[in-house]
Amino acid sequence: MRQLLFTVVGLCLLAIVGCGPSGASVSGKVTFQGQPLTSGFVMFQPAEGMLLQSPIAPDGTYRIDGAVPGGVAVAITGPAKPVAGPDGVSADNPSSSGPQVFIPEKYGLLETAGLTYEVTGAGTQVHNIELQ
Numbered sequence: 367m368r369q370l371l372f373t374v375v376g377l378c379l380l381a382i383v384g385c386g387p388s389g390a391s392v393s394g395k396v397t398f399q400g401q402p403l404t405s406g407f408v409m410f411q412p413a414e415g416m417l418l419q420s421p422i423a424p425d426g427t428y429r430i431d432g433a434v435p436g437g438v439a440v441a442i443t444g445p446a447k448p449v450a451g452p453d454g455v456s457a458d459n460p461s462s463s464g465p466q467v468f469i470p471e472k473y474g475l476l477e478t479a480g481l482t483y484e485v486t487g488a489g490t491q492v493h494n495i496e497l498q
Contacts, residue, residue: 390485393429394494396442401467402426406444408495410483411476412436433485440481442495444469469497 392410396403408428410418413436420428422444447468472478483493 388432388488390433390435390488390491391429391431392433392483392485392491392493393427394492395426396422396428396495396497397426398444398467398469398497400496401465403442403444403467403469404465406442406469409441409443409476410438410485411441412438412485433491435485435487438483438485439476439479440483440495441474441476441479442469442481442497443474473497 396406396408403422403426404424406422408420408422408430410430410433412434415434418430418433420430422428422442445466445468448466473481481495485491
């Protein structure tokens with residue numbers, strides 16, 4: 367009975383923890399008109415499976431782990447454009463010390479971004495994303 371209890375607890379822990387991310391690790395840098403994005407998210411949506419996303423670091427880099435081999439649709443969100451107050455001055459105080467790079471909203475939706483990538487298998491891959 368005790369051995370059965372340990373087996374059940376062990377299987378439950380394995381199910382909760384899992385075996386770590388499988389698939390590929392895709393990393394790169396996101397730029398818009400040659401300037402790195404300083405914040406936002408990169409999203410990968412395979413034809414079948416879960417949406418994967420990564421924050422964009424202040425230097426424009428990202429890393430997505432567990433990407434399944436095959437084609438993925440890609441979307442990018444960047445920092446929101448500051449909203450001007452009634453006096454015409456921006457009420458926002460950017461948290462980044464560098465200049466903010468704003469991208470067209472179309473890149474934020476998988477349906478309108480027009481971006482794709484082919485995950486070629488397991489292992490580490492580099493995919494720089496250059497937006498125009």
